[in-house]
Amino acid sequence: MPSLRPSRPTPRTRIAADTTEAALVEQYTALVRLAYLTLPTSLSRHRRVLLAHHAAQHALPAARTGRVPRPRGADGPPGAGADALRVQVVRTALAAAHRPAWWPGSLRPPRTLLPRLPVVWGLRLFPRAGGADEVRLGQALADASAPARAAFVLRRVDGLDGERVALLLDAAGVADAGAVLREAVGLDAQAGPAAQALLHSQEFDACSVQTRPTDLVRRARRRRAAWTAGAAAAALVAAALLVPAGTTPDPAPGTAGAASPVLSPGRLARTAPDTWADTSRVDFTAWPARGALVHDDALLGRALDTWAAPSDDVRVTASPGTATDAPPRTPQLLFAGEVDGHQVVLLHDGERLARYTADEDSGKVSLDLARADDADVTSGATVVLARGDGAARYLTAPWIAESTVRDLLRPDTPARPLHVSRDGVTDAVPVAPPGGCDKRPVLQLRSSSRIVEHHAFVVADLGGLSPVHLTYTPLPGAGRPPRQPREATSTQALLAWARTACRVPSWGGGGVRAVNVWDFAEQDLPQNGGRAVWACARADSWRGPGDVTLLLRTPAASTTAPARVVGRAENTAACSRFGQHVVAATRWRAPDGHDYLVAAGSRKVTRITADGAVDASKPGRILAVPAPEKGTVRVTARLDTGERLAEVGAARD
Structure with missing residues (x-):
């Protein structure tokens, strides 16, 4: 197959300023979509939305002074202004993978102390969620490289032919545009004929977004803390002026070591016990708060503080692809209780599960984080509460009507019943040993007939926070x-x-x-x-x-x-x-x-x-x-x- 990358310098056409300006207005939504889907998928959706608009809005100055590639023999293809903007958008989006970690809101180090527009304070933006088809397409796009995603969008959304896409990628600085285009063609074959319609859906439209506030409680506390700090500083200055030399004022009683919690236990979201039976969203959001310690504000406060800012002596683990930063909003409480001599708190922030564990004897604390977005009736059915001594205890979803244990290596042996407490905590279940293959215990669960009839399924503990x-x-x-x-x-x-x-x-x-x-x-x-x-x-x-x-x-x-x-x-x-x-x-x-x-x-x-x-x-x-x-x-x-x-x-x- 001949290479699609030009073998000699590509002819380029200078584009008039008014042409690119008109193209920016006409193609703005498509340019933002191109940037949004090209940006690194490891970024949060909020940040990708802002960076996508940034890439589109700052493409015009460079496109005015640049040259757009054109196929050899063409005098200047129609849509050259849009092509110049596409080149700049792709170049900027690809550069985002190498942005400085210390400047999260920009694509390059700032020239001033002000971040480059657009900037949104107090709100989080994200496209509206699509259906299962959109989720699967999004997963396929996440598997592909960023240049291949750009090529895929240029082909499927903008309708450009292969040669034109290869030239644009080459102009954007992609090292091997031909290989990238072949990867995009393979992605195109995987996605199927419905991909074009899916790419136009709200799931991938960074111009049609929903808004949610950032954590209001945290913001209020920060404001109060700022006012308190300012007042305290003023008081100290006044005291320093009034206290005679050689004397030191006594500290105010009760202030030593005091610090307001980052998140308030009283603000934790709690779901009603029967919500799971009256909702079409059967996932972790339908879990009620369970456990004997759900009203222990001291324990809940320690768990929230640990998630927001873990100290050096806290062991923090996260499954691959899981962010370890503080929750963006007040999380939902799923469980708080004692399990095998440990205090355990289980929280959910809409995208992640967080398990806080404190050993009552040694005082050691651990925090385990795992992805939980797009969970469903099966992947949101159980969570590992504690694991040790070759066994694990699980917390089962409220819609689980029957729990059993079976060994995959004994298919002819019936599953045996598993006792579950009123709070949904199971008895200890053996886990697969790290070496050898003598047993492979799994849970076989059955959903309540209130949500689905005759639905049994199998989950296995493969080392994560959620069974597989x-x-x-x-x-x-x-x-x-x-x-x-x-x-x-x-x-x-x-x-x-x-x-x-x-x-x-x-x-x-x-x-x-x-x-x-x-x-x-x-x-x-x-x-x-x-x-x-x-x-x-x-x-x-x-x-x-x-x-x-x-x-x-x-x-x-x-x-x-x-x-x-x-x-x-x-x-x-x-x-x-x-x-x-x-x-x-x-x-x-x-x-x-x-x-x-x-x-x-x-x-x-x-x-x-x-x-x-x-x-x-x-x-x-x-x-x-x-x-x-x-x-x-x-x-x-x-x-x-x-x-x-x-x-x-x-x-x-």
Whole structure:
């Protein structure tokens, strides 16, 4: 494929000032959207909104004096003024990834002490939330690089062709515009035909925003503290003038070491006990405050102060992609009580869970933070309250009507009942040991019929604050539409997970939201080797990116024999809604001792080809050919659309 980046200096056209000014007014919303989606996804939505408007509003001066690239042979394409603005917006948005940490509101160090416009005081801005489709598209965009996001928007929203996009990226300083454009084309294929309409939705429109105040209580306290400090300073000055030399005034009683709390326990949000049964938003916002210490203001004040400004002796942990700053608003109280000799407070600020734990004997304090945005009836069903001595206690959601425990490595053993207190705290449940694979205990929960009928699901403790939702996608049926993930409670699902559980990493740092095992193909092995199933175990994180493990389940004497790992890939869309096509391969030794290369693809694969130490090609979704014991083999597949598909995460020795 020829490179889309110009091989010689790109012709450029100087644009008249009135042209760019008119283009800025006409294209302002599109420019802000381009900047908003190109900016680093690690920034908060409020900051991205402000920086997006900043990028659009400050694009005009540079665009007036700059030159816009044009394809060779063109005298000056229409829309050149808009192209000049696009170049500046993309350049500014890409530069945001390298902004100084000490100047959070600007894209570059300030020339004065005043931040560059726009500036918003006292309010937080964010686009209106969209539906599940918008969330999935947002996760796919978060997985892509910033230049690829810019190219994707230029193609899908602005309707520019590939050559024009590559030229604009090149002018914006992107090192390899051709490679970035190819990444954007892949993202375009993953997103599907609905992406154009989704990109115009309010989820990605930084010009149509909602407003919320910053923490009003904190602001009021800061104002009072400022007035108090000013009055105290004035009093000290007056006292210094009035007290005779050589004497020192006595301190006011009760003022030594006093400090007003950053957040007030009396302002903590508390949800009514039955809210969960009368709302369409069944997540952490529907949890009531539970526990014997929910009215202990001293404990709650310590928990809030620790979250707002933890001292050096507090152990703070956060799952990947979770901010550790103070809550932007007064949080919601979920639990406060004693658990296994610890005082535990669980808080929720709308986007994160915070667990404050104080050891009553040693006095040690810890603060654990984890993402919880976009939680639902399953991912918001449990939280780990305490973990130690090979066991954990959980706090279950108010909509959980039945709690049981089962071992994934014993699919034929029924789940046993788990006692839960009136406050929703479970008895101690064993956790998977750090080494070996003797047991994989999980919780099997059932939702109340007040919100959904006959809904049971499985969650597993993989080291995070929230247990991970386990699902299963069965083999595709002939002539049927693709299967969707379903709860891992059926016999078929439990048998698949029994051979997968020991191959799923522990993810000790947390951050994983759900793991789905997708059986995408089955194959009769050579030499009467039996029937094998190809599977992809995908772990989706709360922040969006996902990791996959490709597995081959060959016939085995035990129903829990671990499947063979044939590949791994990190930060990929493979095996998700945006990566529905997959091909995998591995070497396999037949009972007679001969080696074979076996490969299989998902339902849209029409041909599999092997190059290198094995040279073979076969129509269909499976391949099995003799292979040498060693030697590099590259496997690709052809889809029914004609597109070429590379193997995911090859791992063959």
